[in-house]
Amino acid sequence: MKVGLFIPCYINAVYPQVGVASYKLLKSLGVDVDYPLDQTCCGQPMANAGFEDEAVELAKRFDRLFEHYDYIVGPSASCVVFVRDHYGNLLAKEQHRCASEGKIYDICEFIHDVVKPTSLAASFPHKVSIQNSCHGVRLMHLSAPSELNIPYYNKLRDLLSLVKGIEIVEPERPDECCGFGGMFAVEEHAVSGRMGRDKVQRHIDTGAEYIVGADSSCLMHQTGIINRDHLPIKTIHIVEILASGL
Amino acid sequence: MSTKHSIAAEKFQENRELASWHDQTLWMVRAKRDKISKEVPEWEKLRDMSCAIKQYSNSHLDLLLQEFEKNAIANGAHVYWAKDADEYCSIIHHILEGHHVKHFIKSKSMLAEECGLNEYLEEKGIEVVESDLGERILQLMHKRPSHIVMPAIHIKKEEIGELFVKEMGTEPGNNDQTYLTHAARKNLRHKFIEAEAAMTGANFAVASTGECVVCTNEGNADMGTSQPKLQITAFGMEKIVPDRDALGVFTRLLARSGTGQPITTYTSHYRKPRKGGELHIIIVDNGRSQILADPDHVKTLNCLRCGACMNTCPVYRRSGGYSYTYFIPGPIGINLGMLKAPLHYYDNVSACSLCHSCQNVCPAKVDLADQIYRWRQKLHGLGVASSSKKYLSGGMKMLMEHPHLFNLALKSAPIANALPHWMVYNGLNDWGKEHEMPEFAKESFNEMWKNNKVK
Amino acid sequence: MSSREDILQSIRRNTRVRYEKPDYLPLEQEAMTYLDKLARFQEVMTQVGGRAVILQEGEDLNTVIRKLYPEAVRVAAYMSEVTCGTGVQCLSCATFHPDDVEKPADLDGTDLAIIRGSVGVCENGAVWICQEVEQRAVYFISEALVILLDRKNLVNNMHEAYKRIDTGDYGYGVFISGPSKTADIEQALVMGAHGARDVTVILL
Numbered sequence: 001m002k003v004g005l006f007i008p009c010y011i012n013a014v015y016p017q018v019g020v021a022s023y024k025l026l027k028s029l030g031v032d033v034d035y036p037l038d039q040t041c042c043g044q045p046m047a048n049a050g051f052e053d054e055a056v057e058l059a060k061r062f063d064r065l066f067e068h069y070d071y072i073v074g075p076s077a078s079c080v081v082f083v084r085d086h087y088g089n090l091l092a093k094e095q096h097r098c099a100s101e102g103k104i105y106d107i108c109e110f111i112h113d114v115v116k117p118t119s120l121a122a123s124f125p126h127k128v129s130i131q132n133s134c135h136g137v138r139l140m141h142l143s144a145p146s147e148l149n150i151p152y153y154n155k156l157r158d159l160l161s162l163v164k165g166i167e168i169v170e171p172e173r174p175d176e177c178c179g180f181g182g183m184f185a186v187e188e189h190a191v192s193g194r195m196g197r198d199k200v201q202r203h204i205d206t207g208a209e210y211i212v213g214a215d216s217s218c219l220m221h222q223t224g225i226i227n228r229d230h231l232p233i234k235t236i237h238i239v240e241i242l243a244s245g246l
Numbered sequence: 247m248s249t250k251h252s253i254a255a256e257k258f259q260e261n262r263e264l265a266s267w268h269d270q271t272l273w274m275v276r277a278k279r280d281k282i283s284k285e286v287p288e289w290e291k292l293r294d295m296s297c298a299i300k301q302y303s304n305s306h307l308d309l310l311l312q313e314f315e316k317n318a319i320a321n322g323a324h325v326y327w328a329k330d331a332d333e334y335c336s337i338i339h340h341i342l343e344g345h346h347v348k349h350f351i352k353s354k355s356m357l358a359e360e361c362g363l364n365e366y367l368e369e370k371g372i373e374v375v376e377s378d379l380g381e382r383i384l385q386l387m388h389k390r391p392s393h394i395v396m397p398a399i400h401i402k403k404e405e406i407g408e409l410f411v412k413e414m415g416t417e418p419g420n421n422d423q424t425y426l427t428h429a430a431r432k433n434l435r436h437k438f439i440e441a442e443a444a445m446t447g448a449n450f451a452v453a454s455t456g457e458c459v460v461c462t463n464e465g466n467a468d469m470g471t472s473q474p475k476l477q478i479t480a481f482g483m484e485k486i487v488p489d490r491d492a493l494g495v496f497t498r499l500l501a502r503s504g505t506g507q508p509i510t511t512y513t514s515h516y517r518k519p520r521k522g523g524e525l526h527i528i529i530v531d532n533g534r535s536q537i538l539a540d541p542d543h544v545k546t547l548n549c550l551r552c553g554a555c556m557n558t559c560p561v562y563r564r565s566g567g568y569s570y571t572y573f574i575p576g577p578i579g580i581n582l583g584m585l586k587a588p589l590h591y592y593d594n595v596s597a598c599s600l601c602h603s604c605q606n607v608c609p610a611k612v613d614l615a616d617q618i619y620r621w622r623q624k625l626h627g628l629g630v631a632s633s634s635k636k637y638l639s640g641g642m643k644m645l646m647e648h649p650h651l652f653n654l655a656l657k658s659a660p661i662a663n664a665l666p667h668w669m670v671y672n673g674l675n676d677w678g679k680e681h682e683m684p685e686f687a688k689e690s691f692n693e694m695w696k697n698n699k700v701k
Numbered sequence: 702m703s704s705r706e707d708i709l710q711s712i713r714r715n716t717r718v719r720y721e722k723p724d725y726l727p728l729e730q731e732a733m734t735y736l737d738k739l740a741r742f743q744e745v746m747t748q749v750g751g752r753a754v755i756l757q758e759g760e761d762l763n764t765v766i767r768k769l770y771p772e773a774v775r776v777a778a779y780m781s782e783v784t785c786g787t788g789v790q791c792l793s794c795a796t797f798h799p800d801d802v803e804k805p806a807d808l809d810g811t812d813l814a815i816i817r818g819s820v821g822v823c824e825n826g827a828v829w830i831c832q833e834v835e836q837r838a839v840y841f842i843s844e845a846l847v848i849l850l851d852r853k854n855l856v857n858n859m860h861e862a863y864k865r866i867d868t869g870d871y872g873y874g875v876f877i878s879g880p881s882k883t884a885d886i887e888q889a890l891v892m893g894a895h896g897a898r899d900v901t902v903i904l905l
Binding site for chain 1 (some may be wrong): 247248249251252255256259265269273279283284285286289290438558560561564565595596597598599600601602603605606607619622623624625626631635636638639640642643645646647649652653655656660676677679680681682683685686687688689690691692694695696699700701
Binding site for chain 3 (some may be wrong): 272274298302305321329340398430434457463510519520529536538
């Protein structure tokens with residue numbers, strides 16, 4: 001089983017430690033993981049803004065970069081699900097059969113559903129509040145969406161439960177959007193900012209020290225607000241906790 | 247980089263207290279919907295079934311509408327077909343004129359809003375009275391609904407209290423909701439009694455029986471139609487359902503989704519005219535048959551007009567109904583507006599973070615967020631894409647397609663961290679209006695990997 | 702060409718895939734049911750803002766109604782006898798027949814109307830009223846409603862209900878679930894928007 005690590009652009013630029021933790025975590029679980037060089041962006045920001053066609057070249061490049069891997073695994077539910085749900089359609093326009101869509105996983109999904117570890121070495125003696133991201137929840141099915149009448153499950157909570165000393169909570173309105181949404185955050189900044197502030201406040205109200213999520217984009221948005229307003233909470237990507245001590 | 251929606255939304259947010267009240271009140275309705283839907287174990291199968299029935303009926307409109315017509319005529323009703331808003335309005339005017347109607351009472355109908363019926367009739371000298379309390383308040387205030395089920399959700403009771411002092415002679419300063427509601431009850435009782443004709447929309451039209459079904463909580467549709475002998479009922483043609491068994495599915499979903507009630511107080515089935523009276527039914531197209539040919543958007547015709555997508559939409563709750571330029575706001579309104587006139591209503595397409603919550607609450611499984619995504623892809627072709635967004639997106643494309651440029655950018659990005667605050671947060675940077683900028687890492691992941699630092 | 706033909710043609714021209722009609726049966730068979738329908742119906746009637754009372758063995762219907770609405774002066778009813786379980790009771794507490802008025806407006810000011818329901822739905826408190834009088838205004842204009850319902854006619858859910866209802870000779874019927882209500886002013890729930898302010902279902 002050969003796994004290609006997918007590092008989205010903003011993790012590459014802003015949160016490389018998330019990439020490092022992802023690599024270490026997969027390695028520690030005995031996964032044969034490699035990083036195909038010179039990755040850039042999956043194209044989601046352009047597509048969500050309405051310029052899907054500008055993602056076609058990127059999709060072709062991405063598909064080639066990962067063609068020899070059995071799995072593609074990345075630490076960003078939103079980017080992964082963009083590849084999974086949209087590349088087929090984008091590449092069909094180019095008469096190119098997409099190879100990535102069937103083998104790409106968000107790292108939490110991959111560890112939870114494919115690797116299935118029963119224990120982790122990690123320890124994180126803190127109270128954390130889960131950021132259930134929209135695309136993680138509603139498109140990738142990482143947890144039961146609050147709108148649906150289906151039994152509760154949460155893959156992030158399951159994985160965090162393997163960490164020693166951690167206390168896990170979820171905010172009120174557990175999967176309401178934090179307001180990032182790519183260029184939405186800029187174009188509709190007033191509403192986006194309000195959504196982000198409401199979200200951060202609900203995380204704070206749980207008494208947690210950290211907001212933990214599987215999407216650095218939501219965390220980046222909330223960090224920007226926390227820093228602007230000097231709020232008493234920090235953000236952290238879930239792999240950084242799962243890989244703690246490695 | 248702004249749209250009419252984003253500008254209006256920013257304004258809405260300026261009144262923090264009202265904006266926050268609006269968000270919390272509508273969230274409460276969503277929470278009620280969650281709770282009551284979870285009391286029904288087969289809920290998700292009901293949604294699947296409702297979607298399947300709508301897909302069946304909307305792909306058999308020609309047959310079902312003719313079946314409806316045949317049965318309705320056999321029941322003693324007059325049936326009309328209206329191609330567009332004008333024809334709909336003029337048919338109604340013609341019926342009213344033929345019966346010398348001067349006072350006309352209406353229950354809530356989104357179709358009438360869509361077609362501008364009230365303005366049309368008032369111009370012809372017919373007094374139109376809205377009988378739904380929320381609609382009546384707005385009519386007296388000369389305002390439009392801001393929500394399709396809770397039309398006056400944006401108005402505070404103090405304003406209503408003041409209005410009623412003037413219009414209904416209530417005690418000044420008494421803004422108690424029960425008091426005001428009962429004052430309107432008394433006031434509208436006279437309007438019901440003096441009306442020479444009453445009109446309703448329809449939530450469902452049943453092909454197998456030729457009856458129209460109307461759901462209300464107030465009982466205003468029935469108060470109206472049980473007084474005068476002349477009843478007019480009009481519906482958009484996607485309201486057709488095959489049979490009463492289908493109603494068994496929809497009546498279980500509608501109120502639970504819309505307001506969190508197990509059913510509306512009244513679910514009225516109008517099959518025949520009243521004894522000695524007349525029942526006129528108008529089937530309206532007004533662009534609907536065109537939507538059938540659009541595979542990307544045909545599912546908008548599944549919509550039951552329950553309003554659940556508005557209540558769950560984090561953007562609607564924080565921007566209010568008036569921030570949208572189409573008369574139906576929220577996720578369904580964004581899509582219906584684009585179907586009506588894209589060059590007129592494209593400003594609403596920005597009002598979505600693509601969180602997809604609307605798709606999960608929709609009782610007829612309209613793929614609302616997916617459709618908004620698709621509309622965004624079409625804005626460029628329509629020539630109305632935001633030029634700054636296009637510029638940003640094009641720049642990103644150029645950068646991302648050339649890894650050496652991307653790597654170069656990653657290398658120089660940390661310099662931005664050191665820029666003086668006034669240069670970054672200068673008012674031109676819309677991200678900077680709400681947030682601090684993210685700090686670029688000194689070494690990108692690409693570089694760390696190349697330097698063998700990832701172990 | 703008429704608008705009717707135009708519209709039908711436009712529909713035919715634009716219809717793409719024709720979807721099959723789904724089979725309702727599996728869903729209807731799976732729909733929720735209640736072990737104790739009587740208790741459930743009483744519970745849900747409270748939830749929708751009304752009440753349901755059970756007429757006990759040997760109780761006089763008129764006494765029960767009078768006790769519930771001691772101040773009602775104008776009381777409308779259109780049946781003089783009511784079958785209660787195995788016996789028949791005379792309905793003597795009404796003061797007039799709703800069809801004895803000249804026009805529906807004359808029903809304004811009715812304090813209480815006693816009407817008959819034919820099916821009661823346990824999932825939502827809806828009771829099917831098939832129009833039985835010429836002036837159906839009486840169902841809505843009265844300040845309070847007493848709905849008489851045979852407890853044998855309680856069904857679990859709307860699927861079952863729709864198999865048992867009809868609109869009768871008058872061609873009209875309505876499900877009524879509790880009193881008329883609105884929340885149009887700041888989402889505060891108020892009973893008595895236009896229709897009855899108070900609804901009691903008496904289970905016979």
